[in-house]
Amino acid sequence: MSEQEDNGLAEFFVAGVEPADVPQFFPLFAAKPLIGAMIALFRGGDDEVMVRLMVLREIGLRAEAPEWSPRELQSHFAFINQSKLNTVLGRLREHELLLWDNERHLYRLSSAGRMVLSALSSLLNFNTEQDGEFLAAQIAAGAAVGKLSPEALAHLLARLAELEEEFSQAVTSGSEFRLREAQTRLEAVQKWMDKANEVMRDLATEGLDDTTWKLSQQIGQRQSKLMRMSSVFQRELAEISRQQVHLSHGGLSSSELAAWLKQRTVDELVELAAGQLTLTPETTFILPDVMVDNTEEFVARDLPNRRVSAMPAPSEVEYVDDIALDPPYQLAALVRLLSGLDEPLTLADGIVGGGFSDASYRLSLLSFLGEQNVDPELAPLAHLPLRLCWDENFELQHIGRDEIAAMSGGHIEPQQEKNT
Template identity: 35%
Template sequence: MSNTAHAAASTATAAEHNPTEQEQALQAHFQPHVSVDEIEQVFHLKRAQPLLQVFTALFHGGFESVLVRLLVLRELANDTTSSAFSRADINTRLAYLLPESLETVLMRLRTNGLLAWDTQQGVYRVTPMARNVLSSIDALLTLGQDHDEAEMGFLLSQVAGAQAVGGVTSEQLQHLLGRLTDLTDEFRDAIASGSEFRLRESQAKWHTACDWVEKGSEILRAITSDENADAATHRAAQAIGRAQSSLLNMQGMFSRALNQIERQRVHLGQSGLSTTDIKRWLLAHPDLASLAEDAIEQPVKPLFITPAEMIDVAETELMAERVAVVASGLPSGEDAPLTVSEDQDMQRELDDWLARLSDFATLNNFPSIADESPRDIKVHEALLPASFAVASYRASMLPLLGDEGEASLQGATAELARLPLQFAPTDMMVQLDDMEVAAMTLARLSLDLNDSDKAAS
């Protein structure tokens, strides 16, 4: 073996036993008994070091520096008339920047592989990696401007794009699954809070999330039916399907929580205003402190006195009140004001609706028992004829049918939940020939024969 070979072998052996400064700095963040190379995620991240260094070059430093770098790179990448740019072309296109700042940005982009310098032709070229990075950033910026309250658009677009080219990974699906889990926990916390405003806000976000779930169902079906996908991808897709089902089933939870708040709403006398109206008005007021302006003519002036003087004043005030009570005697009686309770009307309407459904659920009265009759009827035939307010109140009670949680309680709503009836709504609307209700969601009301047999036995 030659001296050169011996030197190369010695250098390789030294490199194996003497880790680089970068590896030593990375190892300093871990426990002494843990080796960095034993962690799988560290391996994947180290393998992607060139790409991560590109993001570091773009986003390192203050926001102003990051903005200027992205501005220069986007301006050059958006020019599709030519793939090469001379320094004179760049100076002309970016003439609104100072020459010193432009030179600094070009040097940084060129050093980190975002711009390539052609020495022979003396021109700059945008590298493919730079276009990939800009494409991902533009997609994130575009989806961030679409008022996506559920914040699922970008994650779902990544899964859809990867599925279209046959490269979806379990990591991408795990990100989507994590977001669905976060939304489910957020909605459950909102329901448990009992706050009407938080419930309304979460319900709006829930509708947005359901729209994304509907768009992503076809993608998940394609992934689960793909024979070439690995087991981890299949498991992640199935977990996403279960998370979506759990998310969609929260509609009844929102309805029950809002109905409970509606029953407990407090109205201020006969004014028609409720505490919710007052809170909404206060939240819409830009400056609550300004409401106290001109409410007090003079500021409060504290008086500093000794404890002995405080006792004398307190004793005088106490004796004066006693004398006044003895002299005046008891006040004359007055008739209590006559008020109309709205709860009685609501309870009477609930009792009538419960009696009607109970009679409807009786086995001998249900039309499906006859051979020539259908096994179910349309809901609007059961709700009408009635006024709009009564029909709306009856319709709001239908989701309680078959609810096990409500059926375990006491009261009229619990009796309603225990009726052997099934409520099946759809997304279609039906036009009605009614004086009060012009249209209504198409739904059906059917008798659960199994529950009827159990009740009869």
């Protein structure tokens, strides 16, 4: 590195840091000649770069006769201005992309120039939508010659992470069109992922260093997550299909209508919407909170004698903690009926009357007979010396009155005093 270049690069760093001491620059410094060739090839305006690339590619494509005489170049590039062609050839020679043989007066492509063209041709075979295929091809090529770059694996891993995020966003959006687009994208991704898997399996059998092995494991995990997205897409699309609205008896769905509208041009959409849409002006206030504050200040300043309404004073209210409630009339009537009972009373005569709800309530009250720990309102009933007995045959007795058709047989009888 020249002293001028060293000083120019040092301007990018803080004081006290030498560019040669930065580890991230080591591989770039080692490839300085090749990087310089690429800089020379791509420096300048777009038109100049395009002409240089075209000339260099044409020179490199003649495989059967890789050496060119000046006359052959002039004839082959007759459509280029002669002075401009000489300028391009001179720049390529200056930066050693083209080599000139003084003895035989022939041009030929240098090793650096052929490497640049080879990398460029690989890149041009893929479009921006095939970036994953390009990365997989780089890994396969590196593995074939035994020079697998961890950087290539890292780029592939990063691309898989980006795809996973894109697919997750498509699922989160709930849009049928985004889901179908992501599903199609996943099918295309599957092809080059299979190729990458084959390469990774072959490399695993040959042995990998720690860094490459770690990256390979992470790539495998990412690919597994992407493969599971296929079932996620199908599940989400099935859910959307169940929620589709059919607009006619012929089975036209809202999704089909939306897809048809997406295929229409802007002019066609304008024609369809003509006379069908109504525009309603919406009042929009700028900074409404500020306007409210200004309004309050205006009212307080300019209307000093405004009438002020006040709420009347609260009335005196007597607060009570407990309100005595009368017990249900069914309870009081049942206590009066059973008080002083000295002979058995059939269950039907004791509870039936007034309707089904009254009879049900009286029957539930009989369960408290003989209980000790009861509420005060139930104490008069619970302390009666009575008990409820059910018939042993469990047969239903016909009642036929007061909403009771039949009920289990039983009777209420006085408790026998125990001999002491």
